[in-house]
Amino acid sequence: MEKKSIWKRMKDSREASLVIVLILLCAAVSIKNPAFLSLNNIEEILKNNAVTMILALGMLCVLLIGGIDISIASTLAFTGMSVGLLFKYGYMSSTLLGFVLAMAIGALCGLIIGLVIGKGKVTPIIATMGFMYIYRGMAYVVGNSQWAGADALGDFKNFALESYLGFGLINNVIMITIICYVIFFIVMKWTKFGRNIYAVGSNPEAAEISGIHVARVKIAVYTIMGLLSGLCGALATTVYASAQPDMQTGKEMDVIAACVIGGVSMSGGKGSVAGALLGALMLAVIAKALPLVGIDSLAQNTVKGVLIVAVIILNVITKRAMDKSNLERREM
Amino acid sequence: MSEYVLELKGITKIFPGVKALNQVRFQLRPGEVHALMGENGAGKSTFIKVITGVHRAEEGEMFLNGKKVEFKGPRDAQAAGIAAVYQHPTSYPDLTVTENIFMNHEMKKHGMIQWKEMNKEAQKYLDELDADFKSTAEMGTLSVAQQQMVEIAKAVSTHARIVILDEPTAALTANESEKLYHIVDKLKEDGVSIIFISHRFEDMYRLASRVTVFRDSQYIGTYDVDKITNAELIKQMVGREISDLYPKPEVKxxxxxxxxxxxxxxxxxxxxxxxxxxxxxxxxxxxxxxxxxxxxxxxxxxxxxxxxxxxxxxxxxxxxxxxxxxxxxxxxxxxxxxxxxxxLSWGLGRNVTLPILDKFTHKGFINEKEERNLAKDLLESVDTKAVTVFDPASSLSGGNQQKVVVAKALAQDNxxxxxxxxxxxxxxxxxxxxxxxxxxxxxxxxxxxxxxxxxxxxxxxxxxxxxxxxxxxxxxxxxxxxxxxxxxxxxxxxxxxxxxxx
Amino acid sequence: MAGKSGRTINATPENVWKKQIFSWEGILVIIFIAVIILCKILSPNYTFTNVLREMPKYLSEIFLLFPMAYILLLGEIDISVGSIVCLSATAGCLVSNAGVPFGGVVIVILLTGTICGAINGAILVKFPELPSMIVTLGTQIVFRGIAEIVLGSGGSVSLSNTDGFRMIAKKAGPFPYVFFLVIISAVIFTVISVKMKFGRSLYAIGSNRQTAFYSGIRVKKVIFTAYTVMGLFAGIAALFLTSALYGANTTTGKGFEMDAIAMAVFGGIATTGGKGRLVGGVISAFIIICLRIGLGQINMNSQLILVIIGILLICAVLLPNITGNMKLKKKAN
Known part of the structure; x- marks a missing residue:
């Protein structure tokens, strides 16, 4: 089989161009401020953005099947609060149990959403909007206007400070992020389930005719999204050493933005794990870099928003140019 | 072993408001190429979807090698060795050719998809079909003819014993059609039974040994290809002599x-x-x-x-x-x-008046009574089969929908x-x-x-x-x-x- | 003019009062009555004047409902309106504090909103390939981001001169001025949607954009207009919100877009476009407001109220799908 030239591959692949942009960005910032690429700083960036990076994986799947989920931050808060309060009132002290429980609650939350969308045939944006209210409200209700601070969390908060999962070298939180990415990379590329997700998003009717249970795939995807939200609920609690009912409000938009910047299509079927990662990293680096290059951190959101709009418009323009050149090549 | 690999009896399929198939039967002999002909809307595509389990018939029985079967979904038909290449390629444009071919019967080892082997195997199928593209190409970048080839490769890869081709030559050039004929011949040599839907008589003569005709959702007859004339076949398909169909007036x-x-x-x-x-x-x-x-x-x-x-x-x-x-x-x-x-979700009346809203809008307000009466007149002038102007357009047959479209044009009196x-x-x-x-x-x-x-x-x-x-x-x-x-x-x-x- | 076959087609509408009662709007009216009775039982303070007194703080959100309903009818969505409210309110407060007279302040607020809406509309019309969800997600972040920049590190601004704002917050008898404006807007938007060409175009585009375009409807113009009006009404909402809060901060209007969408969807307007009526949206808005006031009076946790509204919303969209499925099954049998 002929090998495509590396250059051509780069040009074709969105991921490659993202990598280049990311490298250039990092280089530019570190010239201005050499501390940027220090190990400490990198660890800091990764740790603080672990939640976005992990949620981007779930959102990738959701967007791939042509859906959307804006309830994830609420699920995250609900699970974070549930776990935090269990620690606070001493019902639980095991860190492991905390994570397992958070993931279980999250998966259950996601399963319910999946059933409403997959079986009840409700449009994803509306279903997840409803559950955004419900789960966020439940985060407040379980807390009964209490919250769990650092003192209440006991050992759990130390998880984010230690690195026993990373063999003493890599912070636990970062290690979990890496594990998630490895699992998803394998699942999305090498398992039938992963490929079915792509198939459902690419052409749902054809998927049904091919014998794929479309409703089941949808339910599974939203359950996974919930599970990851639960995981992130626990992670956010340990990273910030507190669980509050209003934690991570609006996170869903960051996560969707990361995916879109990473080239995941909102209409389904297109997108990759690497893209989701790069999109999330891009947002993280920009957020960290702005103050370093002298732009007020207040402008962070504006830059992020402009970036999203610019990226999607750029996509359309390049697509149009490509279509046009294809047409010109067509023989008459 | 029974005489027929596939036999369907008394199949009736009802869609809301339409009988798409009415007591239809069909018999397929082992190793034959059987043409299925009929006009648009005769029910051929629906019939195919009943065989492949996409639709479930309200009435009727289906026998596979003499044994009665009942498909609950496309999975069952696949498992029974039936594969279909549909009129509109049912492909995944964002995925590679390999994936399209192996969708839902991937090659796996320990639960992991074996990309290398799969690409190789897919390439083998493509080479057999003389394809001029690689198995790693993205489906969306291929031409319709190439996509069709992928669909056929997909049918071959499932080792189907019955392959259904739904108007495969419609979008192909003469050259490409010839290629397709070779593929069908090859399948036939391997003992595969083939159902072939086409509007082209040349396809039928070149490939099929028998032909079954459907008309207006009904079974008309099955004939040996070498024993029926062209004119006769058209008469069966259309249901009358074709000459009185075109009332062409002399116009200066x-x-x-x-x-x-x-x-x-x-x-x-x-x-x-x-x-x-x-x-x-x-x-x-x-x-x-x-x-x-x-x-x-x-x-x-x-x-x-x-x-x-x-x-x-x-x-x-x-x-x-x-x-x-x-x-x-x-x-x-x-x-x-x-x-x-x-x-489709709108009533007929509103469909007709959509382009001419200004006509009965006075001081910015739509006069609905005027609108309804105008629509009624127009719909009647083209003799639409409908009860009220409020009937949704989706409830009409294709022909009557076309009349509504004509009425909509007539509404524009400039x-x-x-x-x-x-x-x-x-x-x-x-x-x-x-x-x-x-x-x-x-x-x-x-x-x-x-x-x-x-x-x-x-x-x-x-x-x-x-x-x-x-x-x-x-x-x-x-x-x-x-x-x-x-x-x-x-x-x-x-x-x-x-x-x-x- | 009967056809050749002499077949005639009926053009007189049936007497439809029965249909009206069993329509979603009919059900909503019943729910509305049930909510009021429920609140009356729960809270002794739930009187007409009390409810009206508490209403203004919720009413500004209703201004967003009307144009949002139009946008949903088009099959589009706008999740940037909360940010537009924030930016408009911020702009208004800042110019007011800079000494601009109240008339000028009003113009600045409305103009800011309108321009933001027009930007959304322009992007969507220029790049029809883009889903409105993602475009307005981007502008949502940008609009609030700009407000964050101009508000600076404090993140909030208070009005130094509240005279003008106090004036528009006044009441005529038990009714606040804003109440009348809401009713007038509701009537205008409803009439346009059912009686005028623009309204018909909305439904046509939302039901089948291609057919509408082929039939000569100016699709781009309608979409642009809808988004611009959305911006203008976000400005109006900002005006009344400011008159209640006497200031603005970076979280002003947060979540308003979701509330407006929820009201519309609960009112039977489908996000897939072309389906639903404004009347339903208006009734559902008042259901939600009256419920909030009632549950607020018995000191129910405001977050628990959100849970209830969320559950109501999910049930409202699930119900027609489930009954629809059952009907189909019946038909099949």
Missing amino acids: FGGEMLRIENFSRTGYFKDVSLNVRAGEIVGLTGLVGAGRTEVMEAVCGITGFNQGKVYLEGKEVHIKNPTDAGNYGIILLPEDRQKTGLI MKVVIMDEPTKGVDVGAKAEIYQIMGELAQKGYAIIMISSEMPEIIGMCDRVYVMCGGKVTGELERSVLSQELILEHAMEKSTKKEGA
């Missing part, structure tokens, strides 16, 4: 209404010039993808064009969008009634030029005749008519003059007196035959 032509000159749009058509006079019916034909629809859509401002001029009654006009076209009196009846012609894109596609025979009738009447009233059509008989039956397009160019202009199927085909295939010669 008026002055030139529409003329387009040197019309070009990059990648779609080039240097197209044509004209139509008042009272004239001009045909625009050619193979699918020749650029016929694209030219007319550009004329009506639906898409842009790069160069060329449009004249209406001798004066140059600039049309930027469909609203302009409507204001000039150039009305397009689009090919796809469901997607661009009608709003109309001068009518462009009908495949006006009888998916329309049953009875309604077809009525549509031709209306077309004739419109010509008599002095409208200029352009009919885009792929169906030779209606082109020959209805048109005063015919433009033939091929590969985005007009390759012939034929007067009614010289029209013949052969002549049209010759012009329609000009390019592809030339290419083969070279």
